[in-house]
Amino acid sequence: MVDFSRVQKELQECNKDVKLSGISVKPKADSLSHLIGTIPGPVDSPYEGGTFLIDIVLPDGYPFEPPKMKFLTKVWHPNISSQSGAICLDILKDQWSPALTLKTALVSIQALLSAPEPDDPQDAVVAQQYLRDHQTFLGTARYWTEAFAKMSSHGIEEKVQRLVEMGFPEALARSTLEGVGGDENLALEKLCSS
Amino acid sequence: MMSDSIVNGSAPNASKDFGKKKRANRSAKLKQCKLDARREQWLSQVKNNKGCEDEVNGNGVAVVGGELNGSTRKKAPIFKDLELKSPSLEENEIHHDSDSESSSHANSPTSSTSGGNDSGTNYSGISSSSSSISSSFGFSCGGSYSGSITEEEEEEGGGGGCADDGCLDDWEIMADALAAATTPNDKERHNPAPDLAPNTETGSGLGLTTEPSSPGSVGSHSERSKPEGAGILGKGAAKNRAWRPDDASRPQTLPNLSKQHSFPARHSCHVVNPWVRNNVPTSCPICCEDLDLTDSSFLPCSCGFRLCLFCHKRILEEDGRCPGCRKPYAADPVEKEASVSGGSLTVRLARSCSMFSRV
Numbered sequence: 126m127v128d129f130s131r132v133q134k135e136l137q138e139c140n141k142d143v144k145l146s147g148i149s150v151k152p153k154a155d156s157l158s159h160l161i162g163t164i165p166g167p168v169d170s171p172y173e174g175g176t177f178l179i180d181i182v183l184p185d186g187y188p189f190e191p192p193k194m195k196f197l198t199k200v201w202h203p204n205i206s207s208q209s210g211a212i213c214l215d216i217l218k219d220q221w222s223p224a225l226t227l228k229t230a231l232v233s234i235q236a237l238l239s240a241p242e243p244d245d246p247q248d249a250v251v252a253q254q255y256l257r258d259h260q261t262f263l264g265t266a267r268y269w270t271e272a273f274a275k276m277s278s279h280g281i282e283e284k285v286q287r288l289v290e291m292g293f294p295e296a297l298a299r300s301t302l303e304g305v306g307g308d309e310n311l312a313l314e315k316l317c318s319s
Numbered sequence: 320m321m322s323d324s325i326v327n328g329s330a331p332n333a334s335k336d337f338g339k340k341k342r343a344n345r346s347a348k349l350k351q352c353k354l355d356a357r358r359e360q361w362l363s364q365v366k367n368n369k370g371c372e373d374e375v376n377g378n379g380v381a382v383v384g385g386e387l388n389g390s391t392r393k394k395a396p397i398f399k400d401l402e403l404k405s406p407s408l409e410e411n412e413i414h415h416d417s418d419s420e421s422s423s424h425a426n427s428p429t430s431s432t433s434g435g436n437d438s439g440t441n442y443s444g445i446s447s448s449s450s451s452i453s454s455s456f457g458f459s460c461g462g463s464y465s466g467s468i469t470e471e472e473e474e475e476g477g478g479g480g481c482a483d484d485g486c487l488d489d490w491e492i493m494a495d496a497l498a499a500a501t502t503p504n505d506k507e508r509h510n511p512a513p514d515l516a517p518n519t520e521t522g523s524g525l526g527l528t529t530e531p532s533s534p535g536s537v538g539s540h541s542e543r544s545k546p547e548g549a550g551i552l553g554k555g556a557a558k559n560r561a562w563r564p565d566d567a568s569r570p571q572t573l574p575n576l577s578k579q580h581s582f583p584a585r586h587s588c589h590v591v592n593p594w595v596r597n598n599v600p601t602s603c604p605i606c607c608e609d610l611d612l613t614d615s616s617f618l619p620c621s622c623g624f625r626l627c628l629f630c631h632k633r634i635l636e637e638d639g640r641c642p643g644c645r646k647p648y649a650a651d652p653v654e655k656e657a658s659v660s661g662g663s664l665t666v667r668l669a670r671s672c673s674m675f676s677r678v
Contacts (some may be wrong), residue, residue: 128606128607130606130607130608131605131606131607171678188606189605189633189637220645222640222643222645223605223634223642224604224605224632225642226641226644291419313357
């Protein structure tokens with residue numbers, strides 16, 4: 126059984142300084158065992174400006190067992206699966222301590238965004254790119270942030286759809302959007318001029 | 320009536336040993352500790368007051384209280400309480416010592432109102448509350464002090480504030496009248512009530528120190544004073560006259576003033592500080608439950624990370640590493656019972672502090 130009194134307290138503590146940390150945790154539904162965490166992308170990283178949602182499931186043994194966390198927002202990061210959002214972070218596995226909290230775990234994830242560990246990857250493709258073609262990695266990560274992690278550009282699919290309706294092929298529209306960082310007008314200009 | 324007073328006087332004697340035992344577990348220790356914290360500030364006053372009149376005076380009050388009490392309400396239950404729950408009675412006795420002292424400090428209807436009500440909720444407070452009734456001079460803080468103290472010793476969260484239902488019929492009248500005058504102070508009145516407790520305890524603690532054989536001597540005091548009840552009452556009134564001018568002029572404000580200048584400061588320096596200094600958390604960082612005394616003195620890892628015994632046990636069953644430093648717990652945990660003078664004082668004060676906050 127999850128220790129709900131502790132979870133409750135954690136939520137209160139965490140949501141006390143949302144403005145300062147930008148990190149918040151909210152229950153997904155009525156149950157306190159399924160939560161949604163929010164972290165801002167760290168500055169000076171390709172994730173800056175993004176807001177990342179993290180799905181948190183508390184196992185019965187929480188806080189003696191680590192919370193199960195994964196990214197709901199798509200992220201391009203060596204230690205985060207670009208497919209599933211699974212996170213490779215030691216404190217969410219064997220280095221978990223009951224003294225840690227949801228907030229400290231989210232802070233750790235935020236730190237992981239700033240400091241990838243390509244030698245211990247979750248997503249091998251991303252890790253390869255990170256090591257071999259860092260510029261491309263940065264571009265892709267920035268695009269993904271722009272495309273998936275920005276509140277303003279959460280509707281990237283709609284933009285693609287609109288461009289497709291204008292008569293552009295979807296793949297081209299998508300790649301062009303990707304190239305201009307998700308700006309629909311810039312993408313349109315580029316598509317028209319090409 | 321008379322029998323009441325006799326019981327009041329003799330019960331502690333009869334069941335002294337029994338009471339002693341129980342007291343040793345809780346209140347005696349607590350008082351002994353708090354005593355150190357407060358001794359200096361009270362010492363001079365105690366020297367003046369305590370020696371002869373006030374102590375006797377206090378007991379006299381108790382006796383008379385028993386009489387009135389019996390007549391007004393719940394005679395039989397009181398009998399039972401007095402006889403069966405002698406520890407509490409003993410507390411009462413001791414409190415009366417301190418009552419008299421404290422009554423001379425904050426001698427006012429205001430506090431007596433709350434006091435009477437307080438103790439009305441509590442069996443052990445009953446006699447003391449009625450003592451306040453009976454003694455015209457010191458219908459003062461006696462009730463409230465002992466009431467809140469008993470509650471504290473019983474570790475009741477409800478504490479001093481839970482009071483205003485006016486259990487004593489006589490008191491309702493008094494309380495109504497006074498409440499009308501002191502409503503604005505209501506909050507103040509409720510909050511300080513628990514604060515008064517340590518004060519009283521100090522008083523009684525002082526009684527304990529100056530007379531090493533505490534319960535016995537107190538009991539004998541009450542016996543001694545019993546026959547002289549009325550005379551002592553008069554004497555007490557005369558004695559209390561030293562504080563009367565204040566009373567006459569502004570009865571309501573006096574206790575507030577004394578509270579203001581005496582309690583908050585001491586509260587902060589004696590209760591909060593040791594707590595901070597020793598860095599003992601109030602609640603388990605793992606399960607967020609309050610740490611009790613055992614937990615607070617439980618230091619399973621040299622890194623200093625504290626947690627409650629339940630969580631510790633659970634961790635031992637699983638990976639057995641300290642949550643604070645991730646090192647495996649030693650097979651033989653360092654169970655540090657803090658030294659009596661320093662640590663346990665801290666711990667106990669911390670506990671009482673948490674009780675205050677709950678109140």
